[in-house]
Amino acid sequence: MSDFGEEIYGFRNARLATMTGDSGYGLIDGYVIWDEDQILHIGKDIPDQFKNAEITDLEGRLVTPGLIDCHTHLVYAGSRAKEFEMRLEGKSYAEIATAGGGIVNTVSATRAASEDELLTQTLARLDNLLAEGVTTVEVKSGYGLDEATEHKMLTVARELEHNRLVNIQTTYLGAHAIPKGMTADDYIDDVCIPALRSAHEKHLVDAVDGFCETIGFTPAQIARVFDAAKDLGLPIKLHAEQLSDQGGAQLAAKYNALSADHLEYISDAGIADMVEAGVVAGILPGAFYFLGETQKPPIEKFRAASVPMAVATDSNPGSSPMTSILLAMNMAATLFGLTPEECLRGVTVNAAWALGLTDCGRLAPGLRADLAVWDVEHPAELTYRMGDAPLHRRIFGGIPC
Amino acid sequence: MSDFGEEIYGFRNARLATMTGDSGYGLIDGYVIWDEDQILHIGKDIPDQFKNAEITDLEGRLVTPGLIDCHTHLVYAGSRAKEFEMRLEGKSYAEIATAGGGIVNTVSATRAASEDELLTQTLARLDNLLAEGVTTVEVKSGYGLDEATEHKMLTVARELEHNRLVNIQTTYLGAHAIPKGMTADDYIDDVCIPALRSAHEKHLVDAVDGFCETIGFTPAQIARVFDAAKDLGLPIKLHAEQLSDQGGAQLAAKYNALSADHLEYISDAGIADMVEAGVVAGILPGAFYFLGETQKPPIEKFRAASVPMAVATDSNPGSSPMTSILLAMNMAATLFGLTPEECLRGVTVNAAWALGLTDCGRLAPGLRADLAVWDVEHPAELTYRMGDAPLHRRIFGGIPC
Numbered sequence: 001m002s003d004f005g006e007e008i009y010g011f012r013n014a015r016l017a018t019m020t021g022d023s024g025y026g027l028i029d030g031y032v033i034w035d036e037d038q039i040l041h042i043g044k045d046i047p048d049q050f051k052n053a054e055i056t057d058l059e060g061r062l063v064t065p066g067l068i069d070c071h072t073h074l075v076y077a078g079s080r081a082k083e084f085e086m087r088l089e090g091k092s093y094a095e096i097a098t099a100g101g102g103i104v105n106t107v108s109a110t111r112a113a114s115e116d117e118l119l120t121q122t123l124a125r126l127d128n129l130l131a132e133g134v135t136t137v138e139v140k141s142g143y144g145l146d147e148a149t150e151h152k153m154l155t156v157a158r159e160l161e162h163n164r165l166v167n168i169q170t171t172y173l174g175a176h177a178i179p180k181g182m183t184a185d186d187y188i189d190d191v192c193i194p195a196l197r198s199a200h201e202k203h204l205v206d207a208v209d210g211f212c213e214t215i216g217f218t219p220a221q222i223a224r225v226f227d228a229a230k231d232l233g234l235p236i237k238l239h240a241e242q243l244s245d246q247g248g249a250q251l252a253a254k255y256n257a258l259s260a261d262h263l264e265y266i267s268d269a270g271i272a273d274m275v276e277a278g279v280v281a282g283i284l285p286g287a288f289y290f291l292g293e294t295q296k297p298p299i300e301k302f303r304a305a306s307v308p309m310a311v312a313t314d315s316n317p318g319s320s321p322m323t324s325i326l327l328a329m330n331m332a333a334t335l336f337g338l339t340p341e342e343c344l345r346g347v348t349v350n351a352a353w354a355l356g357l358t359d360c361g362r363l364a365p366g367l368r369a370d371l372a373v374w375d376v377e378h379p380a381e382l383t384y385r386m387g388d389a390p391l392h393r394r395i396f397g398g399i400p401c
Numbered sequence: 402m403s404d405f406g407e408e409i410y411g412f413r414n415a416r417l418a419t420m421t422g423d424s425g426y427g428l429i430d431g432y433v434i435w436d437e438d439q440i441l442h443i444g445k446d447i448p449d450q451f452k453n454a455e456i457t458d459l460e461g462r463l464v465t466p467g468l469i470d471c472h473t474h475l476v477y478a479g480s481r482a483k484e485f486e487m488r489l490e491g492k493s494y495a496e497i498a499t500a501g502g503g504i505v506n507t508v509s510a511t512r513a514a515s516e517d518e519l520l521t522q523t524l525a526r527l528d529n530l531l532a533e534g535v536t537t538v539e540v541k542s543g544y545g546l547d548e549a550t551e552h553k554m555l556t557v558a559r560e561l562e563h564n565r566l567v568n569i570q571t572t573y574l575g576a577h578a579i580p581k582g583m584t585a586d587d588y589i590d591d592v593c594i595p596a597l598r599s600a601h602e603k604h605l606v607d608a609v610d611g612f613c614e615t616i617g618f619t620p621a622q623i624a625r626v627f628d629a630a631k632d633l634g635l636p637i638k639l640h641a642e643q644l645s646d647q648g649g650a651q652l653a654a655k656y657n658a659l660s661a662d663h664l665e666y667i668s669d670a671g672i673a674d675m676v677e678a679g680v681v682a683g684i685l686p687g688a689f690y691f692l693g694e695t696q697k698p699p700i701e702k703f704r705a706a707s708v709p710m711a712v713a714t715d716s717n718p719g720s721s722p723m724t725s726i727l728l729a730m731n732m733a734a735t736l737f738g739l740t741p742e743e744c745l746r747g748v749t750v751n752a753a754w755a756l757g758l759t760d761c762g763r764l765a766p767g768l769r770a771d772l773a774v775w776d777v778e779h780p781a782e783l784t785y786r787m788g789d790a791p792l793h794r795r796i797f798g799g800i801p802c
Contacts, residue, residue, distance in 0.1 A: 079782060081785035084784075084785045085741045085781040088739070088740045088741065089740050124776075128788060128789050205641075266700050286787065289735060290465070314790075321785055321787055322785050322786075322789075323789045324787065324788020324789070327728070327788040333489055334690060334693065338489070339486065339489045340489065340492050341486075380483060384480070385480070385482075385723075385724070386687065386721070386722055386723035386724070387529060387714075387724050387727075387728040388723075390525075
């Protein structure tokens with residue numbers, strides 16, 4: 001498959017987890033046929049018209065949709081390892097802050113970094129995800145907190161697509177933290193919203209997110225950002241109820257958000273509103289684990305209400321320095337009780353939904369040929385293993401990587 | 402460095418975490434010089450006699466001792482992913498057992514597997530560890546529970562060294578579980594101890610371990626195995642106080658064990674005996690995490706009593722399907738509160754101690770040239786990151802891998 005061109009390609013003896021249908025893996029043993037534009041055929045047999053396709057025997061290997069990491073803060077500079085060490089050595093919050101710890105550290109480093117430096121550091125993280133069969137990654141801004149740096153982050157996110165075979169979805173998260181020397185209200189009105197508008201003009205923004213929390217922004221402040229997003233025709237996402245119930249889920253539902261993420265402290269009313277508005281629940285076990293939290297998101301209630309659950313790494317230097325989507329799946333199962341099937345749906349069909357994408361996350365004719373081929377027999381293996389990425393091959397847009 | 406022979410090699414501009422001294426990373430910025438036999442020099446400068454060595458510029462990269470995974474059950478056949486899935490789907494213990502779940506599953510698969518099949522499956526797991534800078538791995542038997550299969554497992558463990566550049570330490574764990582159709586006493590006396598003696602005759606055994614637990618063996622039964630080990634001159638290790646306090650730590654201390662591992666339920670008396678006998682505490686967060694346990698090992702007491710702590714993957718299909726030593730370090734920090742320094746000591750100097758090895762686990766002249774070179778600046782990075790193995794290069798016995 002090295003001379004990839006206008007040809008038609010395929011796998012035989014594949015175990016296909018199509019992820020179609022409302023539940024289950026949608027397993028089919030047989031063929032998947034594709035060209036560069038789309039998947040052409042899935043089935044037990046191969047129709048005559050594809051008999052001349054270049055077919056590879058997978059010897060029973062599992063094929064899933066290319067995985068989708070639908071919530072990351074992958075673009076940033078610097079490291080917070082030293083702060084992590086100080087915390088474990090028993091240093092106080094004040095000592096850590098004095099030593100330059102916290103999000104301020106990442107904002108300073110990200111402002112200071114050149115576009116090239118940011119890109120290089122981010123590609124190293126992205127490569128970890130790609131080595132696990134990821135084909136689509138959402139990437140947020142939010143460590144700039146000024147127009148130039150927010151734009152720089154989004155530009156670097158876009159640049160990732162020119163350096164690797166991957167689909168990047170950018171999310172503007174200007175409302176991530178309050179920069180020093182400003183009130184939250186002034187920051188929202190004078191920096192965050194104008195920078196969103198100018199970023200949109202440069203075609204840098206696919207969606208808009210905010211951090212609705214006592215240590216972030218109020219629902220009223222977030223609503224002003226969402227109104228601006230709505231004006232620009234951009235879809236909405238929200239960091240909601242991670243550390244307390246702020247009514248963020250209701251706010252997200254009101255704006256028909258694609259997803260509300262974290263949700264450890266969501267109320268029953270919040271769940272009801274999400275169901276009504278069709279908002280995906282973004283399950284992010286990495287931060288729960290890394291911060292030593294104890295309040296889990298109400299998985300049983302999401303299940304009962306048929307709220308679709310996505311699973312993501314939340315890759316970021318402060319609360320989830322994780323670059324493994326398979327580990328996020330294992331944590332979602334081990335810490336929150338999601339089934340392996342829910343975990344795989346969470347990084348495929350539901351993750352696509354959480355990004356508003358309809359052309360990926362499942363294996364079906366007409367969808368993008370984004371595939372992950374695994375050296376395992378059963379899809380549950382992907383969630384069960386810890387620290388092992390049994391990827392055999394990744395196919396992105398029909399192209400073997 | 403491709404034509405490796407009788408030459409002398411070295412790194413300059415290296416940040417060396419020597420792990421010498423009683424605490425700290427023992428950081429030295431400068432040179433490490435070695436040949437195939439041993440490390441020849443560590444220091445800020447390079448003595449004249451090594452000026453002709455073939456020196457590579459590391460540009461400030463971190464060098465640690467090659468990592469040591471001192472507690473694994475790496476050799477086994479089959480997978481328990483399906484059982485993991487059934488558990489998360491809410492199936493009862495009885496349903497899982499009926500479907501062939503539990504350790505019985507692994508014992509059956511391991512008995513049925515050929516030596517070649519076992520080797521192939523194990524090498525895939527080993528390769529994950531090697532990709533993280535591991536140069537020494539302890540491997541236990543214990544899924545045979547009959548003489549032939551216990552020997553087969555130990556033979557495969559020895560075979561790993563002929564297939565990869567790695568040092569394997571074998572541990573006989575016949576006293577792992579009670580095979581169907583036998584009493585624990587009969588199994589210990591009629592199978593476990595005779596199979597130990599015959600395995601020792603074949604030079605298959607470097608140490609002897611047991612599982613002292615209500616669902617395993619009593620201290621009296623383990624003591625009989627330890628007496629046999631003592632007769633053969635073999636060192637002792639023990640799975641102790643993982644799920645309850647059985648006085649295993651005291652038993653381990655009485656036999657001057659190299660290590661007692663797990664220790665979630667250890668008593669103060671057990672700690673005192675371990676200190677007295679110089680027994681290393683094996684910290685195994687993988688099983689704690691995977692099984693959803695809540696009782697943590699008493700790290701603060703180990704620290705106060707200066708009990709050396711080793712950290713390992715405990716890689717096994719039932720309670721810790723983990724093949725990442727870096728993830729074990731992260732879990733030891735995140736879940737149990739070990740500092741990054743304690744985690745790195747736990748997979749280097751203290752892990753060597755837990756295996757009775759004096760020629761590795763530190764960087765000093767006269768020790769083996771087992772090195773891991775990392776694309777990071779600070780050693781805390783190795784514990785901080787999740788799902789990322791920033792290995793630049795591994796050197797095993799002086800040989801670049």
